[in-house]
Amino acid sequence: MLITKKRGIVWVVAMGVVLLCSAAGRALDQSDAPESVTIGLLEELYEPVEFDHAGHTEMAECSDCHHHTAGTVTQRWNCKKCHTNPLEGDTVSCADCHSPNRFDSQYLATLDNPELYHVEKPGLKGAYHLNCVGCHQEQGGPTGCEDCHAMTEAGEQRFNAGRYSPAP
Amino acid sequence: MKNKIINRRSFIKGGFGGTAATVLSLKSARAAGDFDHYPDSMGVIVDLNRCVGCRSCEAACNKEQGLPEPEKPFNDYSVFDAHESGGHGGAGRRTDETRYTVVNKYELPEIDHPLYRKSQCNHCLEPACLTSCFVNAYTKTPEGAVIYNADVCVGCRTCMIACPFYIPTFKYSSAFSPRIMKCIFCYDTRLKEGRPPACVEACPQEALTFGKRVDLLEIGRKRIRQNPGGYVNHIYGENEAGGTAWMYLSPVDFGEAGFDVHVPHEPVINFVRDFLSIVPMVLVIWPALFAGFHLLANRKEQNKHHHIDGGEE
Amino acid sequence: MKLFASEKQEIPISDHFKPDGSRWTLKEKLLLGLSFDDYRKQLVRNPLNWLILIIFAIGVPIIVERFVFGLGSVTHGSNDYPWGLFLAFGLFGMVPLSASGFMLGTTVELFGRKDFHPIERLALLNGLLGYFFAVIYLQVDLGMPWRLPYPMVVSLGPAAVLFLVAWHVATYLSVQIAEVLPSFFEWIGWLKGKRMIRSMVLCLTIAGIILSTLHQGALGALFTYPAGKLHPLWMSANFLWIQFLCSAVFGGLSMLIIVSTLSKWFLAWRCDNQFLDSLDKLTLGLAKGAAFAMITYLGIKFMAIAHDKEWVYLFTGWGQYYLLELTIGVVIPMMLFAFAVRNGNAQMARVAAFISVFGVLWNRINTALIGFNWHMYQEIPHWKEVAITITIFTLYLATYRFILYRLPILYAWKGEK
Ligand code: SF4
Ligand code: SF4
Ligand code: SF4
Numbered sequence: 001m002l003i004t005k006k007r008g009i010v011w012v013v014a015m016g017v018v019l020l021c022s023a024a025g026r027a028l029d030q031s032d033a034p035e036s037v038t039i040g041l042l043e044e045l046y047e048p049v050e051f052d053h054a055g056h057t058e059m060a061e062c063s064d065c066h067h068h069t070a071g072t073v074t075q076r077w078n079c080k081k082c083h084t085n086p087l088e089g090d091t092v093s094c095a096d097c098h099s100p101n102r103f104d105s106q107y108l109a110t111l112d113n114p115e116l117y118h119v120e121k122p123g124l125k126g127a128y129h130l131n132c133v134g135c136h137q138e139q140g141g142p143t144g145c146e147d148c149h150a151m152t153e154a155g156e157q158r159f160n161a162g163r164y165s166p167a168p
Numbered sequence: 169m170k171n172k173i174i175n176r177r178s179f180i181k182g183g184f185g186g187t188a189a190t191v192l193s194l195k196s197a198r199a200a201g202d203f204d205h206y207p208d209s210m211g212v213i214v215d216l217n218r219c220v221g222c223r224s225c226e227a228a229c230n231k232e233q234g235l236p237e238p239e240k241p242f243n244d245y246s247v248f249d250a251h252e253s254g255g256h257g258g259a260g261r262r263t264d265e266t267r268y269t270v271v272n273k274y275e276l277p278e279i280d281h282p283l284y285r286k287s288q289c290n291h292c293l294e295p296a297c298l299t300s301c302f303v304n305a306y307t308k309t310p311e312g313a314v315i316y317n318a319d320v321c322v323g324c325r326t327c328m329i330a331c332p333f334y335i336p337t338f339k340y341s342s343a344f345s346p347r348i349m350k351c352i353f354c355y356d357t358r359l360k361e362g363r364p365p366a367c368v369e370a371c372p373q374e375a376l377t378f379g380k381r382v383d384l385l386e387i388g389r390k391r392i393r394q395n396p397g398g399y400v401n402h403i404y405g406e407n408e409a410g411g412t413a414w415m416y417l418s419p420v421d422f423g424e425a426g427f428d429v430h431v432p433h434e435p436v437i438n439f440v441r442d443f444l445s446i447v448p449m450v451l452v453i454w455p456a457l458f459a460g461f462h463l464l465a466n467r468k469e470q471n472k473h474h475h476i477d478g479g480e481e
Numbered sequence: 482m483k484l485f486a487s488e489k490q491e492i493p494i495s496d497h498f499k500p501d502g503s504r505w506t507l508k509e510k511l512l513l514g515l516s517f518d519d520y521r522k523q524l525v526r527n528p529l530n531w532l533i534l535i536i537f538a539i540g541v542p543i544i545v546e547r548f549v550f551g552l553g554s555v556t557h558g559s560n561d562y563p564w565g566l567f568l569a570f571g572l573f574g575m576v577p578l579s580a581s582g583f584m585l586g587t588t589v590e591l592f593g594r595k596d597f598h599p600i601e602r603l604a605l606l607n608g609l610l611g612y613f614f615a616v617i618y619l620q621v622d623l624g625m626p627w628r629l630p631y632p633m634v635v636s637l638g639p640a641a642v643l644f645l646v647a648w649h650v651a652t653y654l655s656v657q658i659a660e661v662l663p664s665f666f667e668w669i670g671w672l673k674g675k676r677m678i679r680s681m682v683l684c685l686t687i688a689g690i691i692l693s694t695l696h697q698g699a700l701g702a703l704f705t706y707p708a709g710k711l712h713p714l715w716m717s718a719n720f721l722w723i724q725f726l727c728s729a730v731f732g733g734l735s736m737l738i739i740v741s742t743l744s745k746w747f748l749a750w751r752c753d754n755q756f757l758d759s760l761d762k763l764t765l766g767l768a769k770g771a772a773f774a775m776i777t778y779l780g781i782k783f784m785a786i787a788h789d790k791e792w793v794y795l796f797t798g799w800g801q802y803y804l805l806e807l808t809i810g811v812v813i814p815m816m817l818f819a820f821a822v823r824n825g826n827a828q829m830a831r832v833a834a835f836i837s838v839f840g841v842l843w844n845r846i847n848t849a850l851i852g853f854n855w856h857m858y859q860e861i862p863h864w865k866e867v868a869i870t871i872t873i874f875t876l877y878l879a880t881y882r883f884i885l886y887r888l889p890i891l892y893a894w895k896g897e898k
Contacts, residue, residue: 042372078394103364103378111383120387126374133220133373137281145222145243145372159227161241264560300706302647303631304638320636323624325563326643330706337560338624340553346624430709430856439718440642443702446722447645447695454691458591462683465593 033057041100041125045155049148059139065131066092098127205293209312210359211381211413212368213388214286216425217398218375221248221271221284228370229269229288232354236266248273248284260426263288265339268351269367274425283418285425286376288367289314289335289351290405291413296436297327297336297350305348311360312381312413313353321348332409332431353413381413388417410435485515485523493751494887496895497670510668513886533875540872543865547621555865562850562860564622566870569849571618573700574842575611576650577725580733582608582657583686583693584770590686599756600763602664602890603744604737609657610884611736612650614877621869642702649696656685656692667894668887694726701725704848712852714794714803717785724781728811730774732841734767735814738834740881744891751885753892761827768830771837772818775811782807799855806847810840 033053040048062070067079069089074080091097099107102123111119122130136143149155156162227242229235240247247261248271260272269288276283295314298306305321308314316336323346328336336350354365363369364378377387388403404422405415408431416427423429432439485492492514497504505514512520524530547555556565585604588594620626632638632647659678666675678685701722704711708718717724744752745760786792794800817833820826850860885891 102374103368105362108379111379119383120377120390122374125372129372130218130374143220145224151243158231159223159242160230160238161243165241166237166239262560296706300641300643302638302641302644303636305636320628320631321625322628322631323626324622324643325624326641326703326706328560328563329703329710332707332709334561338552338558338563340556340558341551343547343549343551343554346551428709428856432709436706436708437640439705439708440702442719443642443698443705443722446698450691450694454694455687458587458687458690459683462591462593465591 033062039128041128042149044152045158046149046151060135064135065094069097094127095124098122098124100124102126205411206308206310206312207382209293209310209381209413210353210378211291211312211384211415212365213377213379213384213403214414214416215375215377215391216283216285216416216418216420217395218373219271219284219286219371220373220375221245221273221282222372223247223271224370224372225286225367225376226267226269226271228366229351230267232357232366233268233352235268238266262337263335263350264337265341265349268349272426276420276424279419283420283425285416285418285427286367287333287335288414289353290333290409290415291351291353292409292435293411293413294409294435294437296330296332296409299435299437299440300326300330302326309355309359311353311355313355313359315352315355316348316350318347323347330436332428332436381415384415388415391417407433409433410438485513485519487750489514493892495753495889495892498896507669510887533879536872536875540868540875543868544621544872546865547869552622552624555869556863557860557866559860561854561857564849564853565860566850566862566866567618567622569846570842570870571622571873572615573845573849575615575618576700577697577729577732577841577845578736578838579608579611579615580693580697580729581737582606582660582733583653583689584730584733585737586660586686586689590682591690596759597763597766599759600737600741602661603741604733605657605660606664606881606884606888606890607737607740608733609654609661610877610881612654612657614873614880616650616654617873617876618870621873642699642706646696646699646703649692649699653689653692653696656688659685660689664888664890664894667889667896670896693729697729698722698726704853707853710854711848712794712799712803712855713789713791714786714799715848715852717789719788720781720785724778724785727774727778727781728841728844731771731778731837734771734774735834735837735841738764738767738771738831739838742831742834744885748882748885748891751891755893756891764827764830765822765825768818768827768833769822771834772815772822775815775818775837779807779811779815799852802847802851806840806843809836810843811837814840 035052035054037051037053038048039051056065061072063072063074066072067076068074068083068085069092071088074083098121100123101107102125110116121127132141132148133143135141142148151159151161153163156164160166223242223245226238230238230242260274261270263270269286271284271286274283274285291308291312291314293308295306295308298308298314302324303320303322305317306314306327307317323338325336325338325348327348328334328338336348339346339349353359354363354367358365368376368378377384379387385403385406388406392399392401392403399417399419400421402422403415403417404427405412410433416422418425418427421429494505494510494514499505513523515523543555552558559565581604585597585601589597589601620629623629628635632644633651638644659681663675663678666672666678699722701724704716705718705721708716715721741760741764745757749757786795795804814833814837817829817836821828821830821833850862854860
């Protein structure tokens with residue numbers, strides 16, 4: 001298993017709480033945002049990532065990552081068709097919308113709902129990486145796996161890297 | 169007719185003479201073409217726009233399937249540049265007995281970043297490997313996986329000849345227990361229990377989307393529609409080889425990203441049907457025809473002998 | 482052997498009894514009526530035997546290596562070219578060249594052309610040995626040779642073309658053994674067995690035609706699986722099987738011309754006069770058949786291209802290679818055959834037969850190795866693969882010779898029949 005559920009959920013909840021502290025119904029201010037967020041979704045193979053949230057708020061708009069939930073209007077034409085309300089959503093945490101278990105059978109069963117529009121909403125891991133890596137590629141941020149993630153021993157085992165490198 | 173493949177195969181398993189077998193072989197080959205696929209079977213759609221070539225999928229597959237240690241670590245990206253050493257005619261690395269899946273890199277002038285493409289068994293709806301196997305070593309499961317049974321395989325490697333995607337590989341290194349090595353959609357460890365395959369789960373980019381094949385087609389079409397210019401308007405695998413469970417989206421013509429665009433859009437068995445249809449004719453007509461010839465010839469012979477000196481033998 | 486045969490009255494053995502009235506023992510028959518020492522001398526004197534020995538000395542260890550260390554140790558173990566020389570030459574090449582058995586069987590037994598009788602047995606033996614060694618090649622190539630009977634008894638996949646090949650080659654091999662057995666029975670002197678087979682000969686022959694038609698065609702149909710991998714000029718979903726069948730007809734006939742010629746050249750002491758005297762005439766008869774088959778074959782080739790609208794390919798490099806194959810492998814020998822028949826020139830028919838057999842082998846190799854994966858790199862077989870192929874072929878020749886020396890194939894048994 002890539003995602004160690006327990007610890008993953010703990011920090012996700014923590015992040016939610018932090019973000020929810022700000023009063024609903026008002027555009028989030030940069031100052032409301034957490035200084036940094038610890039992301040441990042891949043913690044089996046990689047050390048948790050200390051995400052410098054504050055730093056990133058200086059480089060990007062809230063809506064670049066939080067779409068329409070952070071109280072700023074999204075720029076994406078496809079989202080704008082429905083999400084016109086510039087107000088802050090009830091929740092802004094990534095994990096509240098993006099499932100960490102995107103491909104388990106329960107989740108997949110929800111896709112059978114014919115009313116569902118967001119049939120291909122990425123899972124949590126996909127959402128992070130698609131957003132982060134996409135922007136890093138454009139803006140020249142680091143894009144290598146180990147630029148952000150330090151491998152754990154289990155990771156080295158998985159990748160036959162470091163101590164577990166194949167004998168030359 | 170959900171279990172058609174399975175049924176018609178176990179039906180034939182009785183064991184009988186060669187002649188009867190060939191007559192039946194025709195029937196079942198026909199049936200293969202009319203086979204309606206398992207409607208709820210699963211699949212994966214691979215989006216070349218998303219793949220970043222991290223090789224996490226390769227690493228995950230290696231561990232999940234207990235494959236041998238790789239030559240180079242999975243986070244060594246120099247493997248992408250060693251096309252020549254792949255021995256695949258510069259077509260990049262290919263699957264072999266040590267790896268069920270490989271990622272290859274394609275640098276194309278029209279896009280500013282390299283493209284990566286993961287390949288593995290595409291789990292065809294009417295698998296050529298399955299239909300060409302004369303000991304029935306392959307099974308298409310209702311979940312969508314094409315799995316292989318090493319216990320009956322004789323190692324003739326016809327499946328490797330028949331597979332239009334060059335996927336099955338042979339354990340040439342082994343003298344006493346060789347076998348076909350190929351991706352099995354993580355059937356025994358995951359798919360059977362409704363869990364996504366290891367490579368899908370490992371992919372950070374969700375370049376691999378797992379789901380019901382019908383839903384994936386919809387997702388694919390939606391991505392194409394919503395990113396005008398972002399994708400070519402084709403889902404590779406929707407119709408290739410009669411349709412596959414693993415499908416691909418690409419921003420460039422598939423040929424440029426190393427896909428074989430000449431793969432026919434019908435199941436491979438269709439090409440063999442012509443021959444199979446003559447089998448019963450030969451079986452039925454030949455004996456009568458040639459026995460007739462024999463009688464005619466002998467009559468002539470006898471007449472001749474009567475004229476000369478009467479036959480001996 | 483020529484020498485001994487001219488020296489000694491009583492050999493070559495063609496009767497159960499020595500001139501003095503006593504019976505030849507089996508051991509004496511095996512030793513060709515020579516003393517053990519003479520037999521050895523005879524072996525040592527023949528340079529061909531030394532060549533065979535050298536080939537075996539190199540090849541046999543490599544075959545052992547293949548079975549101890551796996552296929553990968555003697556081939557490139559290519560996943561792109563799963564079938565190499567063993568099958569391209571050994572199976573796809575040997576089987577059409579062994580079509581002589583069913584054709585002569587049909588000609589003599591069904592069509593009542595008793596004039597072909599003197600070479601019927603040679604044709605049957607050529608068929609039997611060709612198939613037998615094709616199976617040997619297959620056994621070397623199969624990953625798990627010990628599972629050879631699986632498609633018959635353990636797990637059946639009857640929808641596959643190879644299933645048909647397996648069953649038919651197996652059945653046909655038994656048919657051919659039965660067809661060759663009479664010569665063996667005459668030789669050991671068990672007449673009851675011979676009569677038994679004689680009574681089944683019609684059934685065997687008809688079974689032979691059916692099985693041959695189908696599996697010769699099936700070998701072609703096998704290459705319609707890799708429909709997209711095989712070059713379009715060689716690939717034809719509709720006609721490939723009939724092309725294989727048709728080329729097996731002239732391939733088998735030409736092979737028969739070759740073996741009969743070689744027998745005449747090198748085994749004249751073993752042939753009887755009936756064989757030697759009628760050979761030229763029969764060769765021309767075979768040549769006629771081959772020429773007709775070739776014209777049919779060209780017609781089908783042409784039809785296949787027209788049907789799949791592949792004319793453009795003819796103007797590519799591949800097209801020229803394809804035309805070269807057809808010209809050298811089929812058109813030239815066909816014309817030679819035709820001239821030979823018209824002018825009654827058996828010698829020319831023999832030349833044509835050599836070219837034509839080469840043509841058939843070349844076609845099979847083009848289909849299985851060269852035109853296969855035409856958009857990819859070309860696989861060149863490992864030298865050990867070539868060595869094994871040659872070794873098995875040598876074993877084939879040695880076995881062939883061993884049998885021709887003894888059984889009444891090239892001569893009629895003089896004892897009771
Ligand atoms: S891709 Fe090849 S190996 Fe996989 S199911 Fe299709 S034919 Fe079989
Ligand atoms: S589905 Fe399983 S076996 Fe196939 S490539 Fe992915 S991890 Fe490997
Ligand atoms: S894990 Fe995903 S992103 Fe990484 S190489 Fe494989 S398919 Fe591409």
